[in-house]
Amino acid sequence: MSERAASVTSPDDGEPHDEREAHEYEERATASPVTTGAEAVIRALENVGVEYAFGVQGGAIMPVYDALYHSDIEHVTMAHEQGASHAADAYGIVAGEPGVCLATSGPGATNLVTGIADADMDSDPMIALTGQVPTGMVGNDAFQETDTTGVTKPVTKANTFSSNPDTVGDDVGEAFALANTGRPGPTLVDLPKDVTLAETDSQPGPARVPDTYEVQERADDDVVRAAARRIEAAERPIMLLGGGVIKGDAHEECRAFAIDHEIPVVTTMPGLGAFPEDHELAMEMAGMHGTGYANMAITHCDTMVAVGTRFDDRLTGGIETFAPDAEIIHVDIDPAEISKNIHAEYPLVGDAATVLEQLAEAVTESPKATKWRAQCQQWKSEYPMAYQTPEDEPLKPEFVVEALDAATSDRAIVTTGVGQHQMWACQYWTFTEPRTWVSSHGLGTMGYGMPAAVGARLAADDDQEVICIEGDGSFLMTLQELAVAVREHLDITVVVLNNEYIGMVRQWQDAFFDGRHSASEYHWCPEFDTLAEAFGAKGFRIDEYDEVAETIEAALAYDGPSVIDAHIDPRANVYPMVPSGGDNGQFALSEDQL
Structure with missing residues (x-):
């Protein structure tokens, strides 16, 4: 976890985890108290260490941009709001903390929707701040008015219509915390212009998720032990690593587990990079356009340790033919994903890195899979990713x-x-x-x-x-x-x-x-x-x-x-x-x- 992400608080402590950042937070609060709702919005971003924001200016968001003018946060003016949402999404993927995008009301907000939906589908941490017409004009079809929270509710992890200048900063801090806690995803705060223009002396507190939001970190110990026994007894095991391995910073634990027990590794497309593809255990990407050897490994395995994957249709193909002989050990932080598409005999709900540590401790002997590993290598030879480059044909x-x-x-x-x-x-x-x-x-x-x-x-x-x-x-x-x-x-x-x-x-x-x-x-x-x-x-x-x-x-x-x-x-x-x-x-x- 980065230093900036570490400043987000959990519901049970109420204070920043990092003492240095706590000190910086106090300095900001005493050196320059906020005077408007817009300044509270920017202060909330500063409190969590945001360095970049991507957006496009416009009428209803102008007070926020005016407050941004005096901030050290660097704003990158994009050519189109969709570009702003994709840039923020990518920033979050690489940095491991929420990217920030801004847009005005109406078309500015709706232009963000594709990027917000994209981040939602891929569980990428992102926060969108949208301008809105003044609260007294909401519902009157005012110029550039759109029901932004209504439009984005299906494609956000959480969204908020912020109606009070005294709490708008905390709304933004909460959205930032939610975007990167548990299963990541995009959040949105809709900011009416009268709220951001209004005077306030309320200093945003540390970013925290709601008290009602709970994330299970450790999997059930009994299920972990049962899964461990299944791994030990496996003759044709594989690990299937999805995007959740990377988002949960669990790649080191997954790599160590696979290498220690010599288990071939398949990745999903979002999971690329979770395991080094130049390693002999790597079977690379599976699915619709995956390698032949990865798909053969999935089809013929008897035990699958699936980590951080939602088993989407581009991976599985037909559900009835996916890993037909395998018992599935499914590790995911979101219980809604367990057995949603593929039934899991061993459901392990929890943080990927934590659960892999539990499994590593519980598995006392490696599966006896020498013949299986040889078969996987044979498939690599039979279905190489080769191509021809005839001189009389165009560039491949x-x-x-x-x-x-x-x-x-x-x-x-x-x-x-x-x-x-x-x-x-x-x-x-x-x-x-x-x-x-x-x-x-x-x-x-x-x-x-x-x-x-x-x-x-x-x-x-x-x-x-x-x-x-x-x-x-x-x-x-x-x-x-x-x-x-x-x-x-x-x-x-x-x-x-x-x-x-x-x-x-x-x-x-x-x-x-x-x-x-x-x-x-x-x-x-x-x-x-x-x-x-x-x-x-x-x-x-x-x-x-x-x-x-x-x-x-x-x-x-x-x-x-x-x-x-x-x-x-x-x-x-x-x-x-x-x-x-x-x-x-x-x-x-x-x-x-x-």
């Missing part, structure tokens, strides 16, 4: 991704949009560290990659490269955020895998709709390298294999945002592939196998 996207991976460090951060390019990034980048993979999983939001790169860059260490892998269709949705990267002097390398298609749609149309390319084919595309130059970034273009390494090196060396327009084979497809609702063990390696 897999080659570009591997070249990018080779040119960057193990700690490089990858952001993507959604589509074929996202899957190639999953498959051909070797992830070894947590919080280096930043993408849209559950919601599948095209255009996520570019604004996410802005947030990731500001959360990352200075020595970490930030690579944004986009498709042409996805990039066209949010490329205006390139202007932000240029304005803020952010060192980001964008690589557009350009096939002049909405590629994944085109692939499905070829496979399931007799090749009818309805609204998936671009008959013209911008020159993204030229467009980058117009934005003030550095533009590059790749057409041939012998241009790849040199161009990537030049783009990475450029001190600022750069865009590589990589023209790839328009007919390239993503395989392996499990058809929607299909059997993971019956994956296709080519279109004629579908």
Whole structure:
């Protein structure tokens, strides 16, 4: 947990955990007491150590921005509110604490909704602050009025209409605490203009979750012991690591458990980086476009230790064919996820790191699985992630991704949009560290990659490269955020895998709709390298294999945002592939196998 996150209080102590931050909190309270609701909002953010906020100005949120003017919090003005929410989301993923986004009422707030829904689906910590018309005008269809809390209630962990200037700061502090306590998620505070303009002398207290909010840290000891006996008796065990492993900072415990007991490890897409993919036990990503060997391991295992995964349909395929011979040990901090999609014989509700420590203590001998591990290695040999690069065919996207991976460090951060390019990034980048993979999983939001790169860059260490892998269709949705990267002097390398298609749609149309390319084919595309130059970034273009390494090196060396327009084979497809609702063990390696 970071120092900033440590300042959030739990319901039973009421004081900041970190004494230094408690002292800083007292200094802020006595040095400059708040005088308005807007100042209370900003003070609440300062109290929890917020360093960056992403947003777009507007009428109803103006008092908050006026208070922000005097704060040390650095505001990043985005080109569009959706970009602000994605940037805040990505910041939270990389930093491990809530990212903050702001927008005005009406269209500003509704433009945040896609990013809020994205964070909700992926359990990412984020807080949204939205302006609202004065309380006396609410319900009168005032200019730029929207029922923001009503609109966002289904896609937030919690949201609040803040109606009192004396409590608005505490509302914001509570939203911040809730966003990162237990199962993370987005929260929202709607801020009427009269509330933020009103005078108050109420100093926001330390951020704390409500007294009624409880999180179970430790799993039931009896179930832990029973699960331990099952692991010891297993002949074909696997660990399935989901995004909750990373969000719960449990990757070290999971890695130690797998390595100590020599258990092969499969990850979900959100779980990339939870286990080093260059380790011999790594089976890599499973699911619709997972590796053949990962899907074979899931299909044939007899014991699955699943940590921090919600067993979504892109992972499981058909529920009835998922891990048919396995007994499931499911570790999750949210009891609602246990047996929601896949029945768990051993439900372990609790914090992932804590429960893995419980399991590590309870398992006294490793499963006897020598033959199983050999079988997993054999599947790796039988279903390698290989591809051809004929000289008489256009550039293959897999080659570009591997070249990018080779040119960057193990700690490089990858952001993507959604589509074929996202899957190639999953498959051909070797992830070894947590919080280096930043993408849209559950919601599948095209255009996520570019604004996410802005947030990731500001959360990352200075020595970490930030690579944004986009498709042409996805990039066209949010490329205006390139202007932000240029304005803020952010060192980001964008690589557009350009096939002049909405590629994944085109692939499905070829496979399931007799090749009818309805609204998936671009008959013209911008020159993204030229467009980058117009934005003030550095533009590059790749057409041939012998241009790849040199161009990537030049783009990475450029001190600022750069865009590589990589023209790839328009007919390239993503395989392996499990058809929607299909059997993971019956994956296709080519279109004629579908």
